[in-house]
Amino acid sequence: xxxxxxxxxxxxxxxxxxxxxxxxxxxxxxxxxxxxxxxxxxxxxxxxxxxxxxxxxxxxxxxxxxxxxxxxxxxxxxxxxxxxxxxxxxxxxxxxxxxxxxxxxxxxxxxxxxxxxxxxxxxxxxxxxxxxxxxxxxxxxxxxxxxxxxxxxxxxxxxxxxxxxxxxxxxxxxxxxxxxxxxxxxxxxxxxxxxxxxxxxxxxxxxxxxxxxxxxxxxxxxxxxxxxxxxxxxxxxxxxxxxxxxxxxxxxxxxxxxxxxxxxxxxxxxxxxxxxxxxxxxxxxxxxxxxxxxxxxxxxxxxxxxxxxxxxxxxxxxxxxxxxxxxxxxxxxxxxxxxxxxxxxxxxxxxxxxxxxxxxxxxxxxxxxxxxxxxxxxxxxxxxxxxxxxxxxxxxxxxxxxxxxxxxxxxxxxxxxxxxxxxxxxxxxxxxxxxxxxxxxxxxxxxxxxxxxxxxxxxxxxxxxxxxxxxxx
Numbered sequence: 001x002x003x004x005x006x007x008x009x010x011x012x013x014x015x016x017x018x019x020x021x022x023x024x025x026x027x028x029x030x031x032x033x034x035x036x037x038x039x040x041x042x043x044x045x046x047x048x049x050x051x052x053x054x055x056x057x058x059x060x061x062x063x064x065x066x067x068x069x070x071x072x073x074x075x076x077x078x079x080x081x082x083x084x085x086x087x088x089x090x091x092x093x094x095x096x097x098x099x100x101x102x103x104x105x106x107x108x109x110x111x112x113x114x115x116x117x118x119x120x121x122x123x124x125x126x127x128x129x130x131x132x133x134x135x136x137x138x139x140x141x142x143x144x145x146x147x148x149x150x151x152x153x154x155x156x157x158x159x160x161x162x163x164x165x166x167x168x169x170x171x172x173x174x175x176x177x178x179x180x181x182x183x184x185x186x187x188x189x190x191x192x193x194x195x196x197x198x199x200x201x202x203x204x205x206x207x208x209x210x211x212x213x214x215x216x217x218x219x220x221x222x223x224x225x226x227x228x229x230x231x232x233x234x235x236x237x238x239x240x241x242x243x244x245x246x247x248x249x250x251x252x253x254x255x256x257x258x259x260x261x262x263x264x265x266x267x268x269x270x271x272x273x274x275x276x277x278x279x280x281x282x283x284x285x286x287x288x289x290x291x292x293x294x295x296x297x298x299x300x301x302x303x304x305x306x307x308x309x310x311x312x313x314x315x316x317x318x319x320x321x322x323x324x325x326x327x328x329x330x331x332x333x334x335x336x337x338x339x340x341x342x343x344x345x346x347x348x349x350x351x352x353x354x355x356x357x358x359x360x361x362x363x364x365x366x367x368x369x370x371x372x373x374x375x376x377x378x379x380x381x382x383x384x385x386x387x388x389x390x391x392x393x394x395x396x397x398x399x400x401x402x403x404x405x406x407x408x409x410x411x412x413x414x415x416x417x418x419x420x421x422x423x424x425x426x427x428x429x430x431x432x433x434x435x436x437x438x439x440x441x442x443x444x445x446x447x448x449x450x451x452x453x454x455x456x457x458x459x460x461x462x463x464x465x466x467x468x469x470x471x472x473x
Contacts (some may be wrong), residue, residue: 012185015417021196027349027378028203028313029113030304032297033126035074035221036333037319039344040290050233050291052347057317058421061348062359062395068365068406068417071097072321072333072340075128076223077367081110081318082127084371084386086471089429102135106166106385108273109371110134112214115379121199124216126194144188148218148225150180154207162266171264176278177224179231184295187225189217193296197303204307215300219293220323222332223265224285228290239280242326250444250450251328252435254412259324259331273329304422313349314377316370319343327446336415336424336437337447341408345370347395349377354396361394363402364417370430380388387471407469416466422447423462438462 041051044059044065070080076092079085083106087093091102099108107115114120114136122130122141129411130141149155155174175352184190196215214380219226247256263270267278274282297317306311322340325328333340345365368388375382376390391439393403406417411433415424420442426434438452438459452459 006255018162018220025312026117027050027072028210028309029118029167029212029374029378030300030313030315031126031212032283032299032300032315032317033124033214033216034293034317034319034344035079035125035216035218035292036321036323037220037344038322038325038339039342040325041285041294041344043346044344048234048238049287050230051294053294053301054317055365056343057297057315057348058346058358060350060357061315061346062355062361063356064347064361064365064391066362066406066417067318067343067345067365067367068176068408069343070339072407072408072410073320074125074316074320075322079103079132081320081367081370082110082133082367082390084109085302086407087148088473089473090473091471095128098129098132099127101374103385107383108133108136109173110212110214112371112375112380112383113378114138117205117209118212118363119174119209120212121328122214122216123196124189125198125218126216129466134155143193144191146186146188146191148188148223149174149178149183150186150225151178156456158266161246166270169270173265174223176222176262176265177281177351179228179285180225182230182293184227187219187227187292189219189296192217195300196300200300200303200307200309210293217293217296218285220289222261224289226285226288228291230288230295233291234284236284237282238270238281239287241276241283243281244328244448246329247327248328248437248448248450250453252426252437252450254434255336255424255437257332261332261334274326274331275434279326282331286325287438288325305378313350314353314374315346315348316374317346318346318367318370328448335412336408336410336413336422338417338439338445339443339447340410340423341406341417343367347373347391347422348376349395350375352392352395355392356452359395359397361391361402363394363400364404364419365391365394365402366406366408373398405465405469407466407471409470414466414470416462416469418462418465421458421462421464423452423459423467425463436463 075097374389436452439447
């Protein structure tokens, strides 16, 4: 805080004003998480997608074109983001990761804001476990009790058919997708959006501490269930499989998985390729769920505008990791490929000096950078444990170089993204090298041809950087 501002606040307090009221000018934070959202949005170049509300947020904020998660699975990704601590072979390992258990000395993002006078609210899926760091929320974390499926009889019949067709499957969930003529309010995300709007209305009426409102939407996570009107936004006949519906050439063992998360759903075989018709329905369902969630986000943005909160509210939108829609024959996330690691990130910071609405940052950024960025934008000091770097400089100068590398990992693989390449390596628990992948994004953006054997100079350079920069237990 500058000396001039301190003097103004002191004068207000002396002459009948309130120092606390002056502090209330600190920005609010609307923190929006979307499960399994890859950059499948019009603002990310997918012009056929119906995502008008996220696109609108991009025009009033800063879009990060190359933002990368730390671990492509929900629990671990969220734990790393919320603590700004890098994953490691024994930290933030899988979807069940707890930030509180794996990084006990870290002060998570919401707790840091809470300790600085913010009212902190968690709605929907923010952490994987709603009890994770529960003491940092002003109120107990809330999740909707609405059912995910609307067609109950059809769901039950699909499960029974699945059990008789593939009795040896380890799980028998309902169908992988559903198009029901149902109301948005009957879905968990519709319920979550309504509750979030209610909180925004309360905040607009109340005077007091600023708010940190975290809203986590479930879709487009499996199953791909959305009201029929969102399916109707897309021409099914125009949807087909990706051009690279096969494993990449020379991929090492462990790089390509069996899409285990999808296999648990009714109508999906336990092994082998997903047939073309089912694959097209899955892709269609994913698109529908993106548009459904976009509409819920629109309700929040409209409320922020309607209630006069826009001028003093930072809005952050992020997808916790990418997702494969058949690329390399895979579904879900859980890989070291670009499709798993790359995710959307948009930050709107109104009236922040030097930040132009509608800017696009092309440099590499990591999700552990979100925590220090929000601290700087809100005027909070940085906790000592943070391993990310603030993005405010890049927001003010989108052409700045940014980071040289983005680091991530999953399972036995560690991966590093440079401006032009992605290198990944797989090791045993004892550290013995099992395999390597190198993809040249200048000529192979879809990562179809592993050239690690042909580009040893680049492999050695990136392997050295990865060894130096990756998280250690």
